[in-house]
Structure formats: structure tokens, C-alpha cells
Amino acid sequence: MSIAQWSLLVGTLLVAMVLTGSLLERLPLSGAMVYLLLGWLLGPDVGNVLRPDPRQHAVLLEHLAEVALLISLFSVGMQLGVPLRDRRWRLPVRLALVAMAAMVALLAVVGVWGLALPLGAAVLLGAILAPTDPVLASAVRSEPGPVPDRLGFSLAGEGGLNDGTAFPFVLLGLALLGAQPFGFADLQRWIVELVWVTGGGIAIGALLGAATGRLVVHLRSRHGEAVGLDEFLSLGLVGMAYGLAQVSLASGFLAVFAAGMALQRVREAPERALERPAHDRQHASEMRDSVQAFNTQLENLAEMALVLLVGAMLAYAPPVFALWWFVPLVLLVLRPLSVVVALAGEPLSPPQRGMIAWFGIRGIGSVFYLMFALARGLPMPIAELLLSLTLWTVAASIVVHGITSQPLMQRYRRVARVA
Template sequence: MMTDLTVESLYLAAGVALLLAATVPRLFRNRAVSAPMLVLGVGAIVGLVVGRLGLNSISPRSHPEVTEYLAEMCVIVALMGVGLAIDRPLRWRTWNSTWRLLLIAMPICIVAVAVFGWWVAALTPAAAVLFGAVTAPTDPVLASDVQVEGPTSGEDPHEEDDEVRFALTSEAGLNDALAFPFVYFGIFLAVKGSMSGWFVEWLVWDLVGKIAIGVAVGWISGDLLGRAFFRLPIPNVRLADRGEPIAALAAVFAVYGVTQLVGGYGFLAVFLCAVAMRRIERGSDYHGEMHGLIEQLEHVLTLVVLLVLGAALTSGLLSALSWRGALVGVVLILVIRPAAGWLSLQRSDQLGTTERRITSFFGIRGIGSLYYMSYVVIQTDLGAEADELWAMVAFTIVLSVVVHGASAGWVMTRLERQRERDGALS
């Protein structure tokens, strides 16, 4: 049960986030100081002030349920926005870079981080696997300069897509869900012990079954909703003609709720629902209207979560962080993800050498990791290791926000100039 101070703190965070959401993103676009960096800094100052006043602040460590719900809401709203923003039809060949990042880079990252965490930070095998899985999802929302900007109209819009932006955005849309089986693997390892008693169940149900349910529910519901929005034979009820963007939120909550009730991965279903909706009537301006509403709500929720995280940073969340734990986070962001991404994209004919380097580097960690960490703490009793994992996850997110946020605008600007020069020479 949340205390009154906790509820009041949430209201305060929401109010500040609304003000920041209205002014900060455009002001700091393509700047070295990104909006998430600024919000984390504001949150850190709030945490210091709250501590000096002797009040209780909201911390992911002490309020995992609150953090889980906030981060969960933020992720599902962001996934709908990402799905609506992607113009490219879902095909194996045109999404080749995405599949490589998901099927090669993400497993390599999880295994490498787990082994490094066990070896360097002396984590138990279960905690090491959990850290690798929790930090597996990428999050372009925290560095908007590297994501696709939104839905466009046209008969074949994918021909003009920026492959780097597309790969990073579509990867984040799918790996927020596909990290879940590996999180369950770590939870089972911590709770059930030896793999002989649960590995087959995990393989059949958590890895294959829940993904299949998420794919089926998401795609079918997106197809049905898209037909209802754009092709319903009753004009007065056809939402695309009336311009009712609130339908996007209805789709988010309904699809996520149904998928969770039947045992599938709701994150996956929400993203695929949006992709399927785009497929029905790709050139409609209604997609832009829905995306605009979703994007605004996404900004607010993201900034609320970042304010809470920032306040927690100066309220003891990092107290259990050792230099070894920090080293694991640094190696993940600066070595493991870039190396895994580069390896996975070696035979991709859709990306040039420079584009491969950029795509590999921007493996941004963010809100998804907060959600998974909260979920893990609620589901398992990790004892003292829970504090250490919280500190490592928070440090990794902050490092990613700073490194990727400060470099995203500069890197993407350089890439666009290089393309212009190459185009002029050709």
C-alpha cells in the first residue's frame, strides 16, 4: 500500500513531467544535452531536496510495484507509438537487419553480460543471467534522434527509410517482449534451481508458446481493428473518417489486457497490433493523428519514470554499486553491445560500414530494464543481491542515457552529411 507521501510525490512528478514534456524535447533536440539527461538531473536535485527535508522519496528499490506499473504503462504506450511510426511492411527480407539484431546480437549480449557479471562482479549464476536479461531490451525513446520520426504517406514508403533509424526502432519494438523468456530463465534458475526440472517447460511454453500467442493475438487484433477503423461500411462509425486518435489508446489497453489474460506476451502483441493496423491502410493520415497522441503520452510517462529514477539516484539507489558492478555496465554499453551488433550485421547488405557501426553502438538501455528489474524483484527473493542488481541496472541506464544521448544528435548529423556527399559524388 502506497503512503500519502508516495501518492503526493507521484502527483508532483507527473506535474513536473507534463511541464518538461511540453518544452524540453524540442528545445534540446540534436543537442549534446538531451532531454532525458536533463530530466534525470532535475530528478537527482529533487531527491537531494527531499532527503534534506527528511521526507520519503519514491525509489524503484523500495517501491517495486509502483515502478513496475509506471514502467509497464510507459513501455506498452511506447510500443504502440513505435509500431505506428514504422512505414516499412513486415517482411523477412526488408526487416533483415532487425532479425539479425534480435536473433544474433541480443542472445550474444545476454550471455556475454551474464558471464562477465558472474566473473567480474561475483554475481551468482541466477543473478548474472537476470542482469543480462534485464538489460537486454533497447529503448530508442530515450534518444529520439536515432528513431524514425513517425508515419508517412506513400505507396511504397519503405524505399526511402533510413536503415539505421529503422533497424534501431524496429529492434526496440520487438526486443522489449523477446527479453521476457530470458528473464523467466533467470527467475527459474533463482527459484527452482537445477535446469533438469524446468528447462523443457521453459523452452516449450515461455520461449515458444507465449511468443506464438503474442504474435497471433497482436496480428489478428491489429488486422481486425485496422479494418474497423478504415473499412467499416458504416461511415459515421468509421473512426479514421472522424479523426478519433483516442482509439490508439483503446487498442493499447485492450490488446495488452487480452494477451496477458490468455498467457501471451503483451508487449509483443501491442507492437504487432500497431504494425498490422498500418498494413490495412498505409497511406492514411489517421496513423499520424494516432501516433501524435501516443507520442505525447509516451513523453509524459517517460519523463515521470526518469524523474523518479533521478530522485532515487541521490536517495541511496546506487549505494550498493561496486566498481566491479559499474565496470559490467560500462563494458555492456561500450564493448559488448557494439561488438555483438557489429557481428550480427556483418552480412547485412542493407547497411554500409559506417551505418553498421552506428547501429551497433546505439544499443540504448532504458525504461524496459526498469520494468523487468521491478518484475524480477517482485517475483523472486534475491536477498542482498537485489540491491546490487538495482544499483547496476540504474547505473547502466544512466550511463546509456548520458553516452547515447550526448552523441546521438552529432552522430546522426554526421551520417546525413556523409550521405549527402556520397549522393553528390554519385
Template sequence: MTAYMLVLAGFGALVLLTAWLPMVLRQMPLSLPICCVGIGAVLSAFPEILGAMPRPQEHLLVVEKATELVVIISLMGAGLKLDRVFGWRCWIVTWRLLGIAMPLTILILTVLGSALLGLGTATALLLAAALAPTDPVLASDVQVGPPGEGREDEMRFALTSEAGLNDGLAFPFVHLALAMSAASVGLPELGQWFAVAVLWKLVVGIGLGGVIGWALGWLTFHLPNRAKLSRTGDGFVALGITCLTYGVVEMAHGYGFVAVFVAAVALRATKRGHDYHHKLHSFAEELERLLMMVLLVGFGAALVGGGLLQALSWESVAFALIALFVVRPVSGWLALLATDQPASERAVISFFGIRGVGTIYYLAYALGHATFEQPDLLWSTASLTIMISILLHGITVTPVLRYLDVRSGRDTESAQLGLPLPS
């Protein structure tokens, strides 16, 4: 009973911190993820907790499902808060990041993993695919504001829409790594991979996700006035839409991550200016923040007491630093060449490629479905990259965005913070 009460009290404290910490940190160059990881690291120092600390590598299914839930809720929230109408020209920066920056990042990281870490091609590709997508869960500080509030400059829009789509678009490369780990891959296998893992799953994810989002939007906003479902005002409907969309699309063998984001965008488009979108987004954001905090506290504890960094080497450290400071920034910069973006905003978009929960999901998923060499090295390298990303991006995001907002004359929450500007 004592242990149960301790867990209950700890969970209550965590819920309160989830609500209060963002308010405390608003005017500080810190982020909620940094505090979560720090709390977990401190907790793991207690002998009672350290002795009961499980190794994430030995509970792949639990890790996969927990991270999967957080990611899809985050994708729903990201899609709901985008005010911009979906289109080719007005989303061109997003398409460049998805079509150029992400494949280029995967290619370079695969070569780097093979040359620097000594991994085979399949394992290096898995690590690259897991680290390539920017994370929708940890990127809230660089994303657009709530629906209809007008805080949607090109910089924040690009980072939000990229994070919403590239988690699903990394999946074909994870499937390719799985296929390569099982057998040698020739032209027939590559053709099958392209037909199924790229074309079919993406078409199903985009198409079915859009249909479900539009249909649920029509039911919510366009039924006869007396039966308008939006009058319920229940924010937890967002959770129902998320789970329904993800489950249906996965059963149809499509990419559920892509489908959830597309469904959210389609739902928003059915009646873009309705106040109910605020309710849906607020619930998704609050639930995401709570689950994210639980996961990151666990991540911090696993870093210290769960052996996540036990296989770390100097090569792993070099890989993580090159991935964050060279590969993503250079790939993003090249993708945004010849756009109308100011150089400073192109630099911010390229630099803030945050790694996080999505990376953990992909590693747990792949390692639970096939055998790869040196799995402990994969966990250690990916965990170090995530930890550096959380610290680096968490410390720099508030002052950097405030500086750009003030300089550009944008009346945003960031620009109104009482922080000293860089000289």
C-alpha cells in the same frame, strides 16, 4: 493542502517542460531524458523531498506497473510510425539484431556478471536479460520519423524495429532466470521452459497481436463510409488499442509487449497511407513523452535520494562500462557482418543500444516474483548502466546522426539542424 498545491504546481511545470524542452534541445547535443534525470537529482537535494523519497526496491509492484505502462505505449508508437511493409528480406537487419546480437549480449553479460560481480547463474542471467534489450522509450532520437514522412533510412528503421520487438523477446530469458532461481534446471525443466516461455507465449503474442491489430484496423478504416471510425479523429484511440491488446494477450498467457508492437504494425498495414495514423501516433508519442518524463524525474531523484546506487562497487562500474562500450557494440557489429550497410551505419546501429525503462521493468518484475541474491547490487549496477547510457547516447546522438545524414545527403530534420559538423 500546501503539499497538494505544491505537487499540482510541480506537475503543471512538468507538463510544460514536456512540451517545450524538445524544441529547446533540438539544436543542442542534449536529450530530454538527460534533463529529466537532472531535474530529479536536483529536486532530491531539497530536504523536504529527500525525507519523503521512497526506495524503489521497496515498491516493486508500483515500479513494475508504472514502467510497464510507459513501455507498452512506446511500443504502440514505434509500430505505428514504421512505413516499411513487414517481411523477411526487408527486415533482415532487424532479424539479425534480434537473433544474433541479443542472445550473444545475454550470453556475454551472464558470464561477465558471474565472473566480475560474483553472481550466481540465475541472478547473472536476470541482470543480462534485463540489460540486453534496447529501450523503445528512450530511443526516440534514433528512431524513424512520424508515419508517412519518409524519414526511414535503414539505420533508423533497424533501431526502431529492434526496440519494438526485443523488449518482448527478452522475456523468455527472464522466465528462465526465474525458473533457475527456484530450483535446479535439468532437461525436463528446460523443455518445459522452451515449450511455454518461448514457443507458446511468443506464438500467442505474435498471432493474437496481429489478429487484434488487423481486426481493429478493419473496423477503423474499412467499415461503410458513414460509419468509418477513422472519421472520429480521436488520437486517444491509440491508448485503447494498446491497453486492449496488452490485456487480452496477457490473459491468454502470451507476451503482451510483442503483441502491442505487432498489433501496431498490423493496424498500420490495413491502410498504410491514411492520415489518421498521424493522429494515433501523435497521441501515443505525447503521452509517452509525458509519462517518460515523470518516470525519469523519479529515477533521477531515486539515484540521489532513494539509494539506487548505494550498493555500487568498482566491479559494477566496470560491468556497466564493458556492457555499453564493448558487449553491445561488438555483438551488434558481428550480427551485421555481411550486410549491405555502410560500415559507419553498422557502427551507429551497434553503438546506440540504449538502456532504460525496460530494464527497470524487468528487474522489478523478476524481483517481485522470486528471490535473487544481492538485489541491491542488481539495482545499483542496472541503474548505473542506465544513467551512463542516458548521458552517453543523449550527448552523442544528435551530432552523430546529423553528420551521417549530411554525409549521405539525406534530407532529414537532423541534417537541417544548425550544428557544426565534426572536422
């Protein structure tokens, strides 16, 4: 297609989403479901306009998914205004660590015994499909503020955290697939790296987000400097957090997520705020609102682009027989089992437990880790099987969770009001 034709297509898609946005909110549909269908229609199976062959373009698709994931994580981080030391983080942390590790283990068992995969490929499959998506289930998103709904906060926090904590398991799977031995010393090193990747990423992002936000607010409120260009602040903070974490061998995903949370909590220093006129004391909230509004729009664009590509990539992932039992097993059995393990002893109501168990949505994180693995040169039979299992699981998750999110959330809110 020519540049003019691409311009017409992209412009039409963007305007169509604006015009149909209100209609989609009234229907049991999500924007991601529409993007998935459009991607399939534009892909090789129908229109042959989009041809994102994962075998040929794995590195490019990896980078695109990585950018989309960073934007999403920063935006979700800004939705969560709860300090890291708050005990409400206990539930998302347990879901992101315990439930994810249980999911990796369960999928690895299924991979070895049900799919006849070698151990490394089975662990890799588990690591690819274990992360949940904090973006695609917009109906269960946590609202901004210091007292968010526990269900939405837990699911958003889980999705933000486990996109980063899955990375060591991906590396473990790739290492087990390699020719080099993986002994006790390698396992010790992997455990140390897991601790640093997780803790270091969160610490770097939290410190950088808080320091940057406070510096900007100080310059604006005390000196009238650094005013405007909040879009640059959003992109710049994402880039700095990710880059600093990566060069420090920590998780860039967790750093960006933590940077968004830290920026959300930036306030005027109380003793100084009282000395300023009322309109000057609005700098912090104006900065947060502006950055969040801009990043939300970026997030919507990133979601549309990536899900369109997923729809088009389905043409390169021919259905295999195992899909008929594997996808229901992942969504209906393994996710609830992993949540049961993680929520043991938590004081939750049955509706809350059921909703958390059901909304284990697979999305951008799984696509990124799939492309990351393909770009590292997997053996062809394993690559073909992981491609089909991952993309069709993500597609099924987008559809079934998109259809059920609105009615289930409406029922949950009614029950919560009665209780």
C-alpha cells in the same frame, strides 16, 4: 506534499518542457537527460520530494514502467510502416534475437566470473540489461512511412522486438535462482514457451490491430459510424492487444508493438475507395494520424515520468566499485560484440555497423524487468547489486547516448548523402 503542491510541481514541469523544447533541439542534449537530472534533484539526495524506494515499492514501480513501456511500444510500432513479411525486417529480427541472446550470454559470463554471481543471477542481469530502448534516442528514430531509413528502422525495430523477447530470459534467470531443479525437461518447455511467447504475441497483435483498424475505417467510410474518439481507439487497442496476449500466455509487449504496426498499414479497400468521394477516402489516414499524434504525446509523458523516477531512484542504488568497469564494458565492449555476432554477413556500410553497435540504449525495458525481478523476492545481496548495476547503467546510457546522438547522426547523414 499536498495535492496543491504536487499540482504546482507537475504543472511547472510540463510547461517548462514546452518552453524549452526548441532550445533542447539545438543543444547536444536530450529530454531524457533533463528528466534524469530533475529526478535526481527531486529525489532523496537533494530535494527529498520523490522517494520511489524500489525495495518498498517494487510492484507499483513495475506497473508504472509496464504502462510506459506499452505506450512506447505502440507508438514505435506506428512509426514502422513496413509489412512483417518484408525482407527489411531481417536486420531488426537478427538484432532482437541474435544480438540480444549474445548480450545475455556475455553478461552472464561477466556476472559469474567478474561479479561472483550465481548463474541464475548472472542470467537475470543479462536479461535485464539486454533490451534496448526504442524511445530514448529520438535523434535516431525511424520516420513514418513505407521506405524508412535503414539505420533508424533497424534500431527502432530492434528495441520494439527485444523488449518482448527478453522476457523468457528473465524467467529463466528467476527459475535458475529458485529452489526447484531446472533440468532437460524444463529446458525443453522453456524453448517451446520462447517460440510461442514471441510468435504468438506478434500474431495476436498483428491480427487484432489490422482487424480493428479495418473495422473502424469500414464503419466510417461506408456508414458514417464510429467517428471520433481516436484517443479511445489508441488506448483500447493497446489494452486489448496486451490483455489478449497475456491471457494466451504470449508476449503482451510484442502484441502491442505488432498492433501499432498493423494499424499503421490500414488502408481503404481499393475497390471501395474509388466509389467514395475524395473526402471519404481520407478516413484511414486521418485515423492513423490522429491515433499516432495522441500516442506520441502519451509517450512523451510516460518517458518524462519514468526517467524522473530513475533519477530519483539513484539515491537507493549506492555506487559499487564494480560500476567503474562494468558500465564501460557494457556500453563499449559487450554491445558492439553482440552486434558483430548478429550482423555477420549483412551488407552494411562501416558507418551503419558502427552506429548500430554504439546505439544500444538502455532504458524503460531494463527498468521494468528490474522491478519485475525485485517484486518476485530476490535475495537481498543480489537485489542490491542488480539495482545498482541496472540503474547506473541506464543513467549512463541516457547521458552518453543523449550527448552523442545529434553530432553522430549529423555526421552519418552527411556521409550518407555523399555516398
